[in-house]
Amino acid sequence: MITLGMDLGTQRVKAVILKDGEEVSRGQAFSGFDATTATEEAVAQALKGAGLQRSDIAYSVATGSSMENAPGADSTISMMSADAKAGVYFFPKAHTIIDIGAEEARAVKCDDKAVMVDFVVNERCAAGAGAFIEAMARALEVKLEDMGPLSLKAERASPINASCVIFGESDVVSLIHRQESKPEIARAVFDAMADRVSSMVHRIGVNPDVVLIGGVAKDVGFIAALKRKLGVEILIPDFPDYAGALGAALIAATRAKERQK
Amino acid sequence: MKEPSNVKDELEFWRWREYNRIVEGKQWTSKDIITAGVDVGSVGSKAAIMINGEAYSWSITRTGSNSPESASKALGLALLGTGLKASDLKYIVGTGYGRVNVPMANKAITEIACHAKGANYIWGPSVRTVLDVGGQDIKAIRSDETGRVVSFLMNDKCAAGTGRGMEVFADLMQIPIEEIGAISLKVDEEPPPVSCTCVAFAKTEAIGLLRKGWSKEKVLAAYTRAMAVRMANLINRVGLEKELVITGGQSKNIGIVTRIEVVLGIKCLPPPNWRDGGLDPMVAGAFGAALFGKALYEKTQKG
Numbered sequence: 375m376i377t378l379g380m381d382l383g384t385q386r387v388k389a390v391i392l393k394d395g396e397e398v399s400r401g402q403a404f405s406g407f408d409a410t411t412a413t414e415e416a417v418a419q420a421l422k423g424a425g426l427q428r429s430d431i432a433y434s435v436a437t438g439s440s441m442e443n444a445p446g447a448d449s450t451i452s453m454m455s456a457d458a459k460a461g462v463y464f465f466p467k468a469h470t471i472i473d474i475g476a477e478e479a480r481a482v483k484c485d486d487k488a489v490m491v492d493f494v495v496n497e498r499c500a501a502g503a504g505a506f507i508e509a510m511a512r513a514l515e516v517k518l519e520d521m522g523p524l525s526l527k528a529e530r531a532s533p534i535n536a537s538c539v540i541f542g543e544s545d546v547v548s549l550i551h552r553q554e555s556k557p558e559i560a561r562a563v564f565d566a567m568a569d570r571v572s573s574m575v576h577r578i579g580v581n582p583d584v585v586l587i588g589g590v591a592k593d594v595g596f597i598a599a600l601k602r603k604l605g606v607e608i609l610i611p612d613f614p615d616y617a618g619a620l621g622a623a624l625i626a627a628t629r630a631k632e633r634q635k
Numbered sequence: 636m637k638e639p640s641n642v643k644d645e646l647e648f649w650r651w652r653e654y655n656r657i658v659e660g661k662q663w664t665s666k667d668i669i670t671a672g673v674d675v676g677s678v679g680s681k682a683a684i685m686i687n688g689e690a691y692s693w694s695i696t697r698t699g700s701n702s703p704e705s706a707s708k709a710l711g712l713a714l715l716g717t718g719l720k721a722s723d724l725k726y727i728v729g730t731g732y733g734r735v736n737v738p739m740a741n742k743a744i745t746e747i748a749c750h751a752k753g754a755n756y757i758w759g760p761s762v763r764t765v766l767d768v769g770g771q772d773i774k775a776i777r778s779d780e781t782g783r784v785v786s787f788l789m790n791d792k793c794a795a796g797t798g799r800g801m802e803v804f805a806d807l808m809q810i811p812i813e814e815i816g817a818i819s820l821k822v823d824e825e826p827p828p829v830s831c832t833c834v835a836f837a838k839t840e841a842i843g844l845l846r847k848g849w850s851k852e853k854v855l856a857a858y859t860r861a862m863a864v865r866m867a868n869l870i871n872r873v874g875l876e877k878e879l880v881i882t883g884g885q886s887k888n889i890g891i892v893t894r895i896e897v898v899l900g901i902k903c904l905p906p907p908n909w910r911d912g913g914l915d916p917m918v919a920g921a922f923g924a925a926l927f928g929k930a931l932y933e934k935t936q937k938g
Contacts, residue, residue, distance in 0.1 A: 407843065407846070477836065498831060498832065498833055498836065499793070499833045499836075500833050500835035500836055505835055505836075509835060535792075537792035537793065538792060538793050538794050538834075539794075539833075539834070539835040540794035540799055540800060540803055540834045540835065541771065541792075541794055541799070544799070548700050551700060552700075
């Protein structure tokens with residue numbers, strides 16, 4: 375049985391195709407101003423990768439901030455439930471799943487059956503999400519993908535305002551004027567963000583295993599900072615940015631079976 | 636004050652006017668109680684000099700990266716042309732975000748107390764609610780007829796609604812910050828407010844609206860509306876009681892002031908005509924600080 379999961383994020387749309395519960399292909403596209411077109415693109419890419427047609431898909435589930443714009447979705451699922459499903463799929467003992475996307479951060483607490491029991495969301499504020507790193511990289515005149523490796527070269531961190539992107543930018547500029555080194559400023563950016571994410575996660579409790587997913591989970595600088603802050607081992611799947619889409623595809627498989635009955 | 640060079644001026648839409656003013660026809664002697672208040676904010680530094688509790692001169696300048704230097708710069712500018720020397724000042728009170736870094740101050744007092752006191756001085760004893768919109772935070776303050784703080788609420792750690800947030804929008808729209816308020820009112824019909832209050836997200840939303848063909852006026856109206864709603868909510872939470880006044884840099888943003896009045900359904904007491912020599916509501920904290928300075932000086936003389 376073929377199922378499809380679509381994650382319509384604020385920056386990118388991701389699609390994952392499963393065959394009998396196993397991942398067979400992925401696709402992604404920039405969300406731009408038209409999430410529907412972007413989703414079609416991501417899905418077409420995934421179908422091509424798997425050598426399948428749209429008609430081969432038994433069931434599709436959409437998630438993400440623009441989930442209502444997913445073309446041809448059979449149903450939708452909350453981002454939190456998709457996170458829980460994906461986290462436990464990768465790491466069966468997962469109880470805390472942290473998902474950091476471009477514009478939103480979430481932490482989900484789940485029980486032994488991968489069911490979400492509590493969650494906390496940071497939305498409508500750029501400070502706790504990928505947008506923070508992006509804005510600081512711009513202020514520092516460093517490529518986004520270079521921020522993480524750069525921060526690992528730092529021996530200490532300079533303090534910056536973690537609570538707001540706008541104030542953080544001013545802080546970064548004054549640190550540059552004070553001739554602080556770029557690695558140290560980069561480290562400060564990740565420490566500041568990890569601080570914010572950590573206090574968010576503490577509201578639902580840090581229950582091992584702790585899993586990190588979402589686009590920011592690819593950033594070595596953030597991973598290192600969050601490990602320092604939480605003081606626990608953090609598990610990260612191979613393609614953490616596709617986790618939401620994968621969770622949706624897993625839920626699609628369950629719903630397809632229910633429909634057959 | 637010398638204006639920055641033209642090219643720089645054109646690019647820096649956030650830049651607001653720095654100035655100093657001396658009240659005409661006022662004399663002072665060494666017998667007078669001459670005090671100063673220095674309010675080092677995150678964006679602007681203000682200083683006020685008072686003779687026996689009456690405003691004599693004041694200044695507004697941009698806060699630099701160094702608070703003590705900014706304090707000295709503001710005070711120096713307030714003294715400029717008065718014939719007064721720093722040593723003539725009997726008592727100096729520091730206030731604002733950088734108040735602990737005012738090296739010449741005899742004492743530091745919170746800007747909340749100073750703004751309530753200063754608003755009472757500028758507008759008189761009928762003031763009960765003060766909204767202070769500074770560069771880095773928003774405060775809603777309830778005060779009594781003497782200008783004493785009864786309660787307050789503060790929104791900090793977020794640029795939404797602050798002067799800094801407005802500076803970001805001035806740059807984005809390429810409109811000088813002092814014109815933004817008036818321009819935001821040039822719409823036939825008020826558009827719905829932007830959905831994001833986070834300045835970083837609101838910027839993205841605004842760019843999207845401009846691409847959709849919205850005019851700058853309309854986008855500014857939508858942004859200003861969202862910020863005014865945020866400020867009105869803070870005022871409602873602290874409990875609105877007449878009369879309401881607005882201090883801080885954003886008190887000069889007519890787009891914000893008008894919309895707060897619409898949202899709350901009441902009129903603010905109008906600010907003095909500061910462009911024409913009247914007391915500047917952006918200097919309220921420094922006026923309050925100078926008044927506290929007078930009271931504290933009198934205490935030292937008695938005891």
